[in-house]
Amino acid sequence: MLQGAEGMNVRQGDIIENSEGGFVQLEFANGAIVALGPASRLYVFQYATGEAGSGQTVALDLVMLNGWLKGESTAGKRLYRYRSPMLVITTTGGAVVVRSNQNACDVFLESGSASISEVNQSGNSRQTIAAKVGQFVSRQKGADATSLPRPSPAFREAVPQQFRDTLPSRLAHFAGKSIEPKTEHPVSYEEIQQWLTIPSAWRRGFAERFAPRLSDPAFRKQIELHVDEYPEWEPILHPKRNSESPQVRN
Amino acid sequence: MKLLLKFNLVLFLVFAVGLVTTGFVCQRLLRQNAKAEIMENARIMMEAAIAVRTYTATQIKPLLETQMKYSFLPQSVPAYSANAYFSQLQKAFPAYAYKEATLNPTNPVNRATDWEADIVEEFRKSRDKTEIVGERDTPNGRALYMARPMKVSSPACLTCHDTVEGAPRTMVERYGEANGFGWKLNDIVTAQIVSVPTQLATQRATSVLRTFMISLAVLFAAFIVAINLLLIFFVIRPVNRLSTMASSVSLGKSDITEFPVAGKDEIAELSHSFNRMGRSLVEAMKLLRT
Numbered sequence: 001m002l003q004g005a006e007g008m009n010v011r012q013g014d015i016i017e018n019s020e021g022g023f024v025q026l027e028f029a030n031g032a033i034v035a036l037g038p039a040s041r042l043y044v045f046q047y048a049t050g051e052a053g054s055g056q057t058v059a060l061d062l063v064m065l066n067g068w069l070k071g072e073s074t075a076g077k078r079l080y081r082y083r084s085p086m087l088v089i090t091t092t093g094g095a096v097v098v099r100s101n102q103n104a105c106d107v108f109l110e111s112g113s114a115s116i117s118e119v120n121q122s123g124n125s126r127q128t129i130a131a132k133v134g135q136f137v138s139r140q141k142g143a144d145a146t147s148l149p150r151p152s153p154a155f156r157e158a159v160p161q162q163f164r165d166t167l168p169s170r171l172a173h174f175a176g177k178s179i180e181p182k183t184e185h186p187v188s189y190e191e192i193q194q195w196l197t198i199p200s201a202w203r204r205g206f207a208e209r210f211a212p213r214l215s216d217p218a219f220r221k222q223i224e225l226h227v228d229e230y231p232e233w234e235p236i237l238h239p240k241r242n243s244e245s246p247q248v249r250n
Numbered sequence: 251m252k253l254l255l256k257f258n259l260v261l262f263l264v265f266a267v268g269l270v271t272t273g274f275v276c277q278r279l280l281r282q283n284a285k286a287e288i289m290e291n292a293r294i295m296m297e298a299a300i301a302v303r304t305y306t307a308t309q310i311k312p313l314l315e316t317q318m319k320y321s322f323l324p325q326s327v328p329a330y331s332a333n334a335y336f337s338q339l340q341k342a343f344p345a346y347a348y349k350e351a352t353l354n355p356t357n358p359v360n361r362a363t364d365w366e367a368d369i370v371e372e373f374r375k376s377r378d379k380t381e382i383v384g385e386r387d388t389p390n391g392r393a394l395y396m397a398r399p400m401k402v403s404s405p406a407c408l409t410c411h412d413t414v415e416g417a418p419r420t421m422v423e424r425y426g427e428a429n430g431f432g433w434k435l436n437d438i439v440t441a442q443i444v445s446v447p448t449q450l451a452t453q454r455a456t457s458v459l460r461t462f463m464i465s466l467a468v469l470f471a472a473f474i475v476a477i478n479l480l481l482i483f484f485v486i487r488p489v490n491r492l493s494t495m496a497s498s499v500s501l502g503k504s505d506i507t508e509f510p511v512a513g514k515d516e517i518a519e520l521s522h523s524f525n526r527m528g529r530s531l532v533e534a535m536k537l538l539r540t
Contacts (some may be wrong), residue, residue, distance in 0.1 A: 095316075110319055134319065134419065150419050156320045165318040 001191065004182035007174035012047045013205070015195060016040075018067075023162055030059045032073040032080055035167050037160040040067020041110075045083070045202060051133065056092070063202050065194055066101045070163045074199040075112060083202060086139045087126055088117045097163055099155065102194075103141040107149045107161075109133055118145050123199025187213060189222040196230050207232045254481055261477060265470040280420050280455035285394075289383070289435055290453050292396040295444045302329035302335045308376065322420035329360060329440075344391040345447035351439040353407050356410065356421070356430025362441070370441045373399035377438070391449040400440035402433050418493075481526075488517045504532050 009025055010016065016036065018024045024036040034204045040077045046061035059078035062069070065085070073080045075093030075160065082089045082098055086105035089096055094112015107116055109131045117125035129137055129147055136152065139145040147244055151159075187210065196206060207230070213219045214236070222235050265269055306328045314326040324330040329350045336348035344458045351366035362370055366491050369382055382397045402408065410417050411433035432441055491509060 110316065150423075151320070159320055165313070166316050186334055 001184040007179040042066040055152025123201040284451035284455040299332040306331040322424040347445035
């Protein structure tokens with residue numbers, strides 16, 4: 001676990017969490033700006049810095065577990081994707097505000113256009129809504145997504161104050177500075193437990209990444225207990241058992 | 251009629267005519283100045299309102315555009331900011347007023363009252379008219395008002411005032427669908443009306459006039475007193491004494507005390523001649539007796 005510092009670099013694969021009163025702004029070299037409201041958890045799933053090719057390429061793909069996110073990007077060929085356990089929002093530019101938790105997700109399209117898809121347990125998308133400016137899409141757990149022409153009063157009331165304005169770029173302020181986060185402690189099972197339950201397609205690489213933590217008996221014990229939920233850990237927990245080839249008996 | 255009375259009557263008449271004429275001229279000038287000052291105040295207020303409107307439209311509104319997608323912020327409306335500015339001003343100057351009187355406003359606060367609606371209609375009828383100035387009685391006393399027309403000069407205005415469907419949802423949520431729609435490009439829909447109290451400037455002019463007239467009257471009085479004293483001490487008294495002396499000489503008295511001569515003015519010359527004449531008469535009478 002690292003203690004973030006203002007101006008530090010973020011890389012693909014980083015997981016960012018902020019406190020109840022915290023506010024985080026991420027600026028990407030491709031021009032996208034993403035802000036996280038209080039008590040938010042975000043995983044930088046994919047991030048591309050190169051020029052857009054002839055086809056549509058994914059410039060940014062973020063997974064938000066819970067909290068508030070505002071994503072702003074300039075219109076173009078590139079795709080910007082914001083995933084939550086309930087909905088996946090894909091836009092080619094514009095501003096989108098997302099509130100997400102384990103049981104619900106609300107999306108408000110401030111500007112631009114977006115396609116908003118429902119997500120099933122395995123992370124696959126279905127039933128896509130083509131959202132227009134000002135549209136509000138909401139989905140409760142176990143229900144279909146609903147669309148309204150305006151955000152609900154409760155949503156408008158709860159939107160973090162910083163999200164109500166265009167996000168100002170501060171990247172130039174930190175240009176040429178090398179700010180390193182402070183190392184706190186090795187990650188515990190409880191700290192990543194919820195990330196291990198996100199759709200399997202989104203959590204690829206987590207097992208290899210956190211495998212060194214199996215040396216901690218408490219961590220290993222919890223993984224062993226829940227291995228049915230995270231089958232990708234099985235070969236790492238029991239490499240011998242999994243390396244034996246199946247025998248055919250007559 | 252005595253000399254002093256004649257002098258005083260003439261002086262008083264001249265001064266009275268001068269005082270009345272000066273007072274009349276000064277009153278006219280001060281009233282003109284007061285009106286010019288009121289008009290100047292009204293123009294400054296009008297220009298300040300326009301400046302606030304421009305500032306809001308060009309600098310504040312763009313900053314609030316994103317926020318307006320969540321809830322309507324009247325601070326982004328030029329009319330609102332102009333009114334808010336004058337509300338603050340009114341705390342210090344309660345008799346001053348500003349209103350953007352509108353026939354069909356979005357915010358009911360801006361709805362034109364009877365006399366304001368007449369002004370808007372006047373501007374609509376006479377489209378070349380750029381300003382209407384008048385006076386009216388208000389609860390705070392007599393006031394001068396200055397009105398200017400406001401035209402829907404930009405299609406941007408119609409974003410909020412054309413149709414309910416085209417208006418920002420947050421605005422409709424706040425003010426409803428009943429008012430402030432159906433405006434047309436180049437229509438005169440509003441009159442900016444500034445109201446400035448005349449009482450203060452008039453009172454100030456009256457006070458200046460009173461002070462000036464009192465000062466002038468005191469100056470005239472001092473002048474009359476000075477003239478009187480000069481006449482008494484330098485003309486009337488010596489002449490009276492010479493008269494008494496002449497009477498004594500005419501009665502044949504020979505022990506007449508000579509009149510004291512001081513200075514070289516006309517009275518001194520006269521006294522000197524009179525003493526010489528007295529001495530000559532006494533000498534002549536002595537010769538006649540011997």
